[in-house]
Amino acid sequence: MQKIIILASGQIAKAFLERIISEHIGDSRYEIICQNEDIIPKEINDLVNIHLFDPTNEHKLKRIISKETSQIFVLLENDEDTIIALNIARNLNSTVNIVTLKNANIAEVCEKLKIKTIDVSQTITSMLVNFLPSVPLIASNIGQGIGEIMEVLVPYGSKYVFRHISNIEQKNWRIVAIYRENKLILPKPSTMIFPNDELLLVGKPEILKDIYKSIKSELGQFPQPFGSNIYLLADIQKIGLKRLKELIEELKHLSEKLNNKKLIIKVKNIINNDQSEYLRSLGSSDIIVDMDFSNIDDKESLKNDIRRYNVGLVAVSSKEFLKNGMRKNLFEIKKPIIKLSSRSLKNAKESIILLNDDKYIEQISNVFFDVSIQLDFQTILADFDPEEKDKTEIYEHFSNLANIYTKKLQIEKEHKNPIRELKKRENFIQFLPFQESMVKSSIFDFFRPESNPLFRLLDEHTQIFIPTTE
Template identity: 40%
Template sequence: MKKILVISSGTVGEHFINRVIEAHTNENIYYIVQTKEKEFENASPARFKFYEFDPTSLYKLSNLLKMEFIQVIIAMDSQIDVENTIKNIRSVKKQLRIVVLNFWNMQSEASNVVLVNTNEILASRLLDYLPNVPVIAQNVGVGEGEIMEVLVPFGSSFVYRHIGAIEQKNWRIVAIYRDRKLVMPSRRRMIQPNDTLLLVGEPAVLKSVYRAIKRELGQFPEPFGTNLMLYIDMNIINHKTITELVNQAVYVHEKFNHDLIIKVVNPGNIEILEYIKSLRTFNIIVNIKYDNLNIRSTFLNDVSRYHVGLVIVSCEMFADYYVRNSLYEVHLPVLKLSKKSLSGVKDVSLILSDNRDLEKISATIFDISEQLNLNIELYNYMNEHQENREQVIEHFNNLSTIFSKSIKIYNESDNPIRRLKRKENFIQILPFTNKLTQRHIFSLFSTDSEKLYHKLDEYTQIFIPVQI
């Protein structure tokens, strides 16, 4: 049995003793010192020993300290009494661990004196009641935010998503609270509005997840980043198409209303460079590198420096195997522009596959379609494998109700790629997964519509990473 000394005076000390009595632990024996005796109901005589004396008296306290205590807890309402009590304890037991309830912002350099600041505790607890601030478990684990509680608002991108379709890398949904009842999560469980999710994971990752859960339409490219970057490698792109490429990027910049960075490497045409420089404004930044560079040597630094959330490239650049892999490695959305004008686009087109990756990026799809004022079309190639696709369709129908945005669903017996090639113009959105980084030759005999994305190269495509 471990002996713990509790020195108490005042209301907070009394509350603490009551909580200890209610804890129902039989592992400890508590020796309670009070300056004024107070009786506590349900205090077991076998576990609680009460004393009434002034702990600032060295003579009286030293007699009690002849026993071997593993810890002292001080909850007193006078700073002078606390300081003298600590001094008395130190004169008898120099290494005994002391935990002090600190009302006065006291400071101590001793490693075995723990000062529990009441102002910080109260402020932190009040912070938990603010809207749009994550509730972090402070007395569980290491208390750095690895356990978080998040309320899912009605317009959240997580509403009506199946837990199995949410990419959970370095974090997990471990519990759902619905109508003040615990609901255990499963892959087929669907998140409802006003659910409270209990999350466990790396603190930095959970902060990103929190922002993603609270995000509503009109925020893209958040939470991936803030700004747009048009990346031009003049060794790869046909110089005759660069001017139109830049104009389309400026159009996207105006639609999303975020800063645009035009990054040019390996410049080789003075006239084009002068045109790009002429576009400089407060919201359009031009960065030209005259050294011979490749995307891998500069891309990561540029993304971090400008807090990029959407990368814009040409069809030729995305077709380059090494460029495509570099784009994938940063886990950012990529807008691959084509020769077709964006201003005439009316639809966002999605081809359902046998996986559920489209459900993982559904909120981003609705966000993009809302900001560009586009309709959403789902193309379902009818075959024997329909279970996953039906769940994705269910999810998109639910989101269309939430965001008051209609969608069209086409059940196709023919290959949807052939159907789309007959459309005049549209934007295709695809999950940006590792299989898109493979060389095109490996997809020649594939039936996976995502691997065959290059069959629709003549149209604008947006690739969204499935990870948050």
């Protein structure tokens, strides 16, 4: 049985003793030394011995502190008494672990005697900060205490509400528990997250910091959390100056509606002064023009720009998106892509998701609602094969999000040809998961059931491709 000695005086020592005795902490034997019996708890057990004498009395301390002592706590109010007690304790046992409260007046002695100190003010400050709504609650007394265990309250409007655990990528981190209305839930893949749930997360600290921000971010922030700015990538030699001007006007309109900070215009293969002069005239506090005269590989150039400009949404023309090489480069950067078509984005009034057997639909729901709310678009969930399989979970997920964001959701269930029906509509944006099967899609893919080439059939409409995770 371990022998623990506590030299005690003051309120902190009193609270410490009450905690030890009331909670029966461990099976150690406690020797408590104090002058004032008022700090002794009323009820003590057989493992606690009380010694009423001056904690700085070396003669009496010799009878209690020995080589068998496992640990010593020096919790005294007076700095001089603390220094005397620390010196006596260290002289009586040169190897025992001694703990005291951090204090600038005793810092030199503690360093010399190798005393472990606890910074009370820092501990209290950390606890107070944990009550702030924008600060994660990090476990400090278990594990490494460096942020690898975190508790996060899910707010209304979070992109995580009404999502199933199975549809949340958890790479190098995990949702290990959910606290809901003071009850512990061990989540299953089918478990849905609700507003005001407290999620217990475990993972790499740097990843959990990003997850925390992601959980706390609310709608109306797109293109965040992917990045801050919209980035137009255009080859003027392929699309021409007229089409480039149209794309820029479309994106100016979009920038006025979305919560992005800047519009970045990256133009390659400029061949005459008229093109250069026009592009230079666009530069402003909100627009950055990057005329690329380099021979850097398109893939590397794109990746560099994504980092350099903090890009959250990449825009390309329909003509350029249909090229397999371009789609491959865009797929690999894992950013939302808006493909601008021949129909003007300015005239669009509806946001549409076409339901199929796609398992990634739930992952794009938050971007779908976020963009729709910022653009004030009608949201439509189109299911043209409602009996193909049970879609109850998907309907429930989208309906719950619509309710919490007070956004009207129209669910259309009809046994009709989806392409024919959507082609009848004129002014809408289609939202799609950006899947790897789209990267090498060709006309022959229509005969392959595992492919997803339908985006080609609605090419005349603006489409937003949202990255997903396995």
